[in-house]
Amino acid sequence: MTTPVYLDNNATTRCDEAVVEAMLPFFTEQFGNPSSMHAFGARVGGAVKTARAQLQALLGTEFDHEIVFTAGGTESDNMAILSALEIDPGRDEIIISAVEHPAVLSLCGHLEKTRGVKVHVIPVDGRGLLDIAAYRAALSQKTAIASIMWANNETGTIFPVAELAELAKEVGALFHTDAVQAAGKVPIDLKSTVIDMLSLSGHKLHGPKGIGALYVRRGTRFRSLIKGGHQERGRRAGTENTPGIVGLGKAAELAALHMADEKTRVAALRDRLEKGLLQRIPNAFVTGNPDERLPNTSNIAFEYVEGEGILLLMNREGIAASSGSACTSGSLEPSHVLRAMNIPYTAAHGAIRFSFSRDNGEADVDRVLEVMPGIIEKLRALSPFWQGADKAPATFNPVYA
């Protein structure tokens, strides 16, 4: 059996050994509660402070107390949006993009249904770029918060969040960005922006699962979501997940160290895979914006075949990737991101996301390039739409249920 190839790092990453090592003492000898008065607690409190500083460095925040530890990206997203709706009763509208993660999309759908909140969903174009004019038009004195992701999880397309935040400020609205995919992969310097809140997740940057953070700019009015003790300066109650926090801090430090590698070597691996696949496989194209995207992500649509079949055959070869959004697997709908980009469904269904990390090497790319053409060919031979390379698809008009 050949070595497995893991190219699904936007779904989750391998926890770095150094991260695990840093965490381990905090399960056993360093078990104290950071809120306690005694020495047991104080030592752990110090470690939490170190982790906060490590995140401060990764995100370029002005103060370390602007970091609030949470249970993950989804919780952070929820906290940011729900808080924004509470602080000013006159502002009850939300602006999001059509390609947000379900952590934002489904929350907003729920708020629309149950609280009558008006949600403006800003469309994207065929390359996944935000319709800035529509965004501007949606902003008003009624806007509580605009929440636009830093980078899209499926295509890697990066949004101009610093500029979008400036526009939100013009109407006095809060600006939040879901940076779960961007944090650790691209440089972030929050103090040079006017972004009010930012969400990130530990397991997307070689940290542990179940830990995340929300950046809340100093002076931003904030209502806690989870009520209880005074932890995180009253912004997130509940005894701190100290091993997780220590792990996230270490992961943030390592991510900053590897950022250059991500931008050069990892990006080159991604580019070689992408070019190689497009050369070897006809009727395939890159989705999203290749000029402005995460260095690790490539989303390729293979026409006239369906993603699950591709993944099953890839899995048999020991290669892991995903089709559409990993979070929506289990549903049958093609990815909402690709649909928002108006990708025809015969292509959207066959879109495969390859997402690299610093763990990947040249051998991984070679392996995928070796097996992918055969996989696509095999499935196309089964497809009623397929007529051969560069030929128009078969005139196939099934009766649709």
Place this chain on the structure above:
Amino acid sequence: MWDYTDKVKDYFFNPVNAGVLEHANAVGEVGAISCGDALKLMMRVNPETEVIEAAKFQTFGCGSAIASSSALTEIILGKTLEEALKISNQDIADFLGGLPPEKMHCSVMGYEALQAAVADYRGVEWRDDHEEGALVCKCFGVDEGMIERAVRANKLTTPEQITNYTKAGGGCLTCFEGIEAVLGRVNEEMVAEGLISFDEAYRIGAMDARTLRQKARPKGAEPAKVEPKPIIALADIERAAAGTIVLERPVEAPAAMAASATRLTTVQKVRLIEKTLDEIRPYLKLDGGDCELIDVDGNNVVVKLSGACVGCQQASMTVNGVQEKLIAATGLPLRVIPVK
């Protein structure tokens, strides 16, 4: 990752009868836009005997769509059109050892392609009356379209009725709000169309899911009453199917009946059980299933379900129904144990 059976995987990885069939004289093309699947079934039918002599397929779709298509071609080969038309989507799923509930529509697509191909051969137009919607109940694989049809056709106005008519909500109940939403919407439309009165229409939130659960779960034995069938958790169904647990707690029979039953000899008991099974059998056969008595050991009645019961999501409900009937007939706290 979907929980596919080995047979589904095998038919996906090594599909038989894939590709274009030359000189096909019966072609069915169907698709399900909801999941982007599409299937082209090509058959060569002997005009003299109407026997399907060759069948091939092309499918754009997921692993189970390809496996279902390939399985279909194997099932129909050598059958007459009349025989082939009797094949249900459940037959296709059973052939594959079952499909995940979300993927049952793949077998429906196979069924429809077959209907369409036969219609094509006979030169008649095939109209699809099957409408799909989002899957609401995962335990029993019931989609929105099916609930809507049941509500409209039977003027249903409570979630409980929906469970009785479609089985949706008969398992884990996490879909209760989904059922309510469909019912509320369809009832509202029906009020507007004058089909039901405003007062009859279901108001979302009017019913507590917990009361539904209690009603659907009768505690003791209720002789001679099979509907509503007792409902048990999906996990139990799976474990029961694997033969690792016995489905129902032994039920205490009413005292009077138990007293009369204690006088039964073993031979009388077995005969009575057989007689009762014979009475139930026609109902099982209606659904394409059957139930065979294997052994009686004390109060344990070992039965073998066959036909459509095998791999059926509702097999455990069937077992419970059979058990209730047997208890009612014999007055003994019998326990029905299904074996493979």
